[in-house]
Amino acid sequence: MQAARNYINAGHYREALNVLEGIQERGARWYYYAAAANMGLNNNIAALNYARQAVNMDPANLEYRQLLHRLEYAGQSYQAAGRRYGMPNLNSACTWLCLSQLLLSCCCGSRGYYFCC
Template sequence: MNDPYQVLNISRDASDAEVKKAYLELARKYHPDNYHDSPLEDLAQEKMKEINAAYEQITKERSGRASGSSASYGGSYSYGYGYGGSQSYSGSSVFQQIRLAINRGDLTRAEGLLNAISDHNAEWNFLKGTICFRRGWLDEARRYYQTACQMDPNNAEYRQALNYMESGGQTAYQQGGTFGTDCDSGLCGKLCCAYVLCNSFGYGGFRFCCI
């Protein structure tokens, strides 16, 4: 394993507070929410594992006892990703198949199944938006999510997806939330709101999953 101090990018004589600060910064940077539905999700997960392991090792060495896991942040980050939300889903089996295809990364099949459905309900629009998002078609994704939210305003999953798009892809875990092409002062205000809103949900708050 790599030197845990090197992984956290700190010197060996860093204080406990500095170690924790460095760890939290990195954990925030590589938090799964920043890579949800990204083709690089697995790389971010590996990075997160490495950071968690480094932090645990340092805490263990310093305290001289086998603890540390309780303090690590995002230790259970695989929870809810990709598969965790399936119980909340209650749609027809075709939509379920589409969700499975999206999660496998088989966008052609997902789109084929979706195009065969004539009833363009909220779920249809949400899934169409998700496929667009996976392709990098961010403007269309946002518009499909918008339609899904208009059709079913009480669905939390659709709302989270739209909020994420409305923040221009900034999650609560990204730093520099005020950076952006500042052509409208309202945007920063919205980002701050999104930040507070998300933090109030805990670290799973800004997630929107397919299944």
């Protein structure tokens, strides 16, 4: 486990994951290191899942909770930054209707009608 930590600290995330894969006993610390290594490789979904597992196994560990918060907040900050620059909110029903209409037009051909908000 120490080797994985050393690899993470040195920025060798793939090597850290290789070491972690060889470890059979997977406790909270294992999931924390797996989250950190995946975050370093920009595998943010895997990192988030591993961080959640680490926190579930040891909810009192502040280090694990901070990593989880950092990963969760990163996704929110990207959305907020997009809204500041006028990017549309893709969670709105109107946006999904427009995108669905566009997809149907491309797949089924336009039938002379057009709907969008």
